[in-house]
Amino acid sequence: MILWFRHLPQLSIDMSKWHPFIQNHWFRNHYMKFVYLLQVIILLIPNFMGGWLPxxxxxxxxxxGVMVFVLHEILHIMVIIKKGDISLTFKGIFFWIHTDAILSKARFWVFMSLPFVTLSMLPFILSFVSSEDIKSILLFxxxxxTLIxxxxxxxxxxxxxxxxNSEFRRGFYRLKQH
Structure with a gap:
């Protein structure tokens, strides 16, 4: 089930087994500042590359840009759609996907990385063997x-x-139970 712009029900998590995904309290509190800094750096990339925007x-x-955003989110959803319920929400300019599923380290990494690999790295690599017009679009x-x-x-x-052997769930992780 996908909940549109509603949060999943609260979970009762055994804190003796589950640990915060970001364990450092200071980094957890300032995480979004690092995201904003990375986004500013990414925004400046075209200026350093001679204004290659098409x-x-x-x-x-x-x-x-909207189509890239939609494809990005679809790729995230494809990884977890059969694992559990999904909540699609937003806060400010950020769109968040949550699931109540317990994800293995490999699946959670694919969940986080697939859109970046597919829509950032692959077009960037393909731009090296493309004509100038296509190259500009691929780089865009x-x-x-990458900004998203x-x-x-x-x-x-x-x-x-x-x-x-980590497992992940709703901002927490634990070592896999045998």
């Missing part, structure tokens, strides 16, 4: 998705440093 109608670029898609993926990028690194 010379296409602004409306078409905005439409392309890569850039706009700022939080996912940080989370992917945090997932990678967790123990191999």
């Amino acid at each position: 010379h296409i109608n602004t409306f078409i670029l905005m439409l392309a 898609v890569s850039w706009i998705n 993926s700022a939080s996912d990028i940080i989370n992917s690194f945090l997932i990678a440093i967790k123990p191999k």
